[in-house]
Amino acid sequence: MSTAAAMLPKPVVFCGPSGVGKGTLIEMLMKRFPNNQFGFSVSHTTRKPRDGEIDGQHYNFTTVDGIKKEIDDGKFVEYAEVHGNYYGTSVAAVEAVQNEKRICVLDIDIQGVMKVKQSSLKPIYLFISAPSLDELEKRLRGRGTESEESIKKRLANSKKEMxxxxxxxxxxxxxxxxxxxxxxxxxxxxxxxxxxxxxxVAEDDEQKNYMYFSSPMNAQCSM
Ligand SMILES: Nc1ncnc2c1ncn2[C@@H]1O[C@H](COP(=O)(O)OP(=O)(O)OP(=O)(O)O)[C@@H](O)[C@H]1O
Structure with missing residues (x-):
């Protein structure tokens, strides 16, 4: 790695069972440390663009032959085949975020982590664990985004992931x-x-505003 590359912020990997709270925690970090100090890389996919999706912005759209060749050439940090389509993160996409001096967030599963470990990236690896498998199930159900079948599948994976x-x-x-x-x-x-x-950002900007408006003196002033 060149000295210049070593100065760029390391990417950070978030991994953990489905429903444990990765997305929630990433969102909170982006609020506490705002203004695009964190960023997501643009993934590649071989699926067709949907209406309104812009190449290079929502995804880098590519072909099966194209992505396979690049995977073979070691240009991907991780990839997966889902229902016949490939999805993946290229080294270049992560470096693009780093070059903007932003911390690239990779929210990936265990298979992805294993592939990243074989790549040239040197991220910080975080595992978000659950207090128990029962609690995970409660969160997944509470989120209300998954079918019964999907919940069962996710929970079956969770034990191995933990x-x-x-x-x-x-x-x-x-x-x-x-x-x-x-x-x-x-x-x-x-x-x-x-x-x-x-x-x-000051931890409790909202809290401070709340205290300001609810203090008796300011409440009087605002009357
Ligand atoms: N510590 C917590 N206690 C209770 N509920 C939580 C906690 N952290 C997150 N949740 C809730 O659990 C649900 C799952 O969280 P989230 O969607 O962030 O999980 P995830 O790990 O990103 O899941 P996936 O990998 O499936 O995307 C959400 O409804 C979230 O509000």
Whole structure:
């Protein structure tokens, strides 16, 4: 790696069973550290573009032959074949985010993590763990986005994922997402250590506004 590349922010991998709260935590991080300090890479896909989807923005649209060749050439950090279509993340797409001095977030499954480990990327690997499998089921059902079949499939995977996630040396840090706010604050502290250049929004801007308007003095002023 060149010195210039070494100065760019390391990507960060989020992995964990479905429904554990990865998406929620990533969204919270992006709010606490706003203004595009984090970014997602643009994935490649061989599926046809849907109405309104722009090549290079929503996806990099490609062909099966094209993506297979690039995978063989080692140009992908991870990929998967889903219902006959390929989806993947190229090294170049991650580097594009890094070159903008943004932290590239990779929200991927265990298979993806294993592939990233064989790639040239040197990310920080985070595993988001669940307090229990029962709690995971509750969250997945509570989210209301999955069919019964999909819930069963996701839960069947979760046990294996949790085992791998807790395996020695597989991840740089494990966060057990029991209480969301506590997990997030713990995670925010870690991010400030890993990326000292991160710009943080005052934790409780909303809270401060609330206190301002609810203090008796200001309440009187605003009358
Ligand atoms: N600590 C928590 N306690 C209770 N509920 C939580 C907690 N963290 C997240 N949730 C809720 O659990 C549900 C699943 O969270 P989320 O969608 O972020 O999971 P995910 O890991 O991104 O799942 P997937 O991999 O399927 O995309 C959401 O409804 C979210 O609000």
């Amino acid at each position: 085992d791998y996630g807790h395996g020695a040396g597989n991840f740089d840090k494990i966060f057990v997402n029991a209480d969301l706010k506590a997990t997030f604050e713990d995670m925010a502290l870690s991010f400030k250590e890993w990326y000292p250049e991160l710009d943080e």
